[in-house]
Amino acid sequence: MTDSYLCPYCAVTVDAFDALKTHVIAEHSTEPLPLPDGVIQLTINKQAYQLYVEPEWTLHHVIHDRLGLTGTKTFCDRGACGSCTVNIDSRPVLSCMTLAIECKGKTIETIEGISADHHPLIEAYVTQHAMQCGYCTPGFIVTGKALLDHNADPTEEEIKEALAGNLCRCGTYPQHPKAVLEAAQVLREGR
Ligand code: FES
Ligand code: FES
Numbered sequence: 001m002t003d004s005y006l007c008p009y010c011a012v013t014v015d016a017f018d019a020l021k022t023h024v025i026a027e028h029s030t031e032p033l034p035l036p037d038g039v040i041q042l043t044i045n046k047q048a049y050q051l052y053v054e055p056e057w058t059l060h061h062v063i064h065d066r067l068g069l070t071g072t073k074t075f076c077d078r079g080a081c082g083s084c085t086v087n088i089d090s091r092p093v094l095s096c097m098t099l100a101i102e103c104k105g106k107t108i109e110t111i112e113g114i115s116a117d118h119h120p121l122i123e124a125y126v127t128q129h130a131m132q133c134g135y136c137t138p139g140f141i142v143t144g145k146a147l148l149d150h151n152a153d154p155t156e157e158e159i160k161e162a163l164a165g166n167l168c169r170c171g172t173y174p175q176h177p178k179a180v181l182e183a184a185q186v187l188r189e190g191r
Contacts, residue, residue, distance in 0.1 A: 008034045040104040044069070045113030053100040060084045060095035063110060071111035071138045075167070082166035085139040086110050092146040111138035114145050120186035121145055121179065128179040132170035140166045144180045152188055156181065 004013045005020040009028040014020050035041070041050050044063065053062060060077075063069045063086065075081040077096045084096040087109040115122055121141050124130075131137040140163060147154055147162040154162070159177040166176075 038101070040101060042103050042106050042108060044108045045110055045116065051100075055099070055101055057100045058096055059086065059093075059098040059100045059103055059108075062100040063095060063108075069110050069112050071115075072142075073135055073138060075135070075169075080167070081136070081139075082143065083136050083139040085142045085166070087142055087146045087149075090146060090149050092143045109142070109145070111142055114141060119145060120183040120191070121148070124179040124182040124186070128175050128182060130172055130175035130179040132168075132172055136166060136168045136170075136172075140168070140176055144176070144183070147180065148184055148187060152184060154180065154184060 002015055004015055005017055006013055007020060007023055007028070009024065009031060012023065014023055035050070036052075038054065039050060039052050041048065043049070044067070049067075051062065051066070057066075060072060060074055063072050064074075072086055072095060073083040074096050075083040077084075079094050079097040082094065084094055085092045086095045087093070088098075088103065088106050090107075090109075121144050125137060125141060130140070143163055143166055144159070147159065151158060156177045159180045163176055163180075
């Protein structure tokens with residue numbers, strides 16, 4: 001049996017270590033080192049991370065349990081309630097239904113990032129009393145943030161449609177459109 005050596009960059013096989021060295025220097029010398037299996041790079045709340053993730057780990061598990069960003073909640077853990085919503089590349093995504101390994105290279109925003117940026121939604125949710133127990137609130141705000149990123153002047157109907165996947169056991173539904181409308185106005189006025 002002859003030895004074979006696999007190029008970590010392009011998976012070509014050669015039969016000697018020296019041949020592999022020659023190939024890597026000739027073909028890949030300007031490329032960054034490839035990441036080991038299971039290691040992903042991604043950005044969360046403007047901070048770059050390089051993380052090892054098991055294939056079955058959800059994005060929620062990584063954000064909440066591994067990184068300690070506990071603002072992202074889970075109610076149902078099966079894609080039905082929206083409480084685990086985070087924004088990936090500025091689109092709301094259910095983190096309980098998303099595998100972390102699929103988030104390689106993505107830009108992710110959680111409620112902590114929105115809060116750190118002092119987004120007007122945070123204040124509007126307070127002034128409009130748009131929460132009771134508050135458990136669902138991060139999911140609503142993250143979803144509302146994605147809406148406002150793409151639509152600076154949404155109608156009440158558009159807001160209700162955007163938030164339709166978010167459930168609240170406390171029944172705070174009437175207040176959410178009011179809070180998003182208030183935040184949209186603050187943003188438009190540059191306050
Ligand atoms: S916890 Fe993810 S949708 Fe309910
Ligand atoms: S405020 Fe309690 S679940 Fe929504």
